Amino acid sequence: MDIGTILSVVGVAISGAALMVSFLALMRLLKLDRSGKFKELGEAIDQVHESRLASERKMSDRISKIEGALAHIPTADQMAALRHELTKAEAAIAGVNARIESFDDILRSHENRLSQIFEDALVKGRSERGKS
Structure with a gap:
């Protein structure tokens, strides 16, 4: 051979x-x-598969919620722009406040003058009544 x-x-x-x-x-x-052991194994595999799918759906929902929340968080550029706008607004408010304070001084001066005029008129009116 x-x-x-x-x-x-x-x-x-x-x-x-x-x-x-x-x-x-x-x-x-x-x-x-x-x-029947294959049937039992098949059912066990189906249960594991369904459980995994349910977990994936839950995880997907959680990720969607997180992404939705993150969409509303401003970016660093947006925060910088907001800070800039707030600084400008503070400056404008300070300017308005300064003007109001100057008007307040003027109004107090006028109030004092009007009070003096009313007092003088009352005193003059009393003295004229006293003479009659």
């Missing part, structure tokens, strides 16, 4: 053994299928 024939016989034997192992595995699977 030459080496080629020996290798052919060994190859056929290995192929036959592989075929036999495959056949035995198939028979085992059919036996498991008839016992």
Whole structure:
């Protein structure tokens, strides 16, 4: 017998053994299928899959809520612009406040003058009544 024939016989034997192992595995699977264990495993796999899908939906909802909240948070550029606008508003308010204070001084001066005029008129009116 030459080496080629020996290798052919060994190859056929290995192929036959592989075929036999495959056949035995198939028979085992059919036996498991008839016992209902595949059905139980399938149901367990389905439950795990449904649980994973539910978790993914919850996570997706949470991420959507977070993204929605983050959309309302101003950026650094927006905050800088807001600070700039607030500084301008403070300066404008300070200018208005200075004008109001100057008007307040003027109004107090006029109030004092009017009070003096009314007092003078009352004193003059009393003295004229006293003369009559």
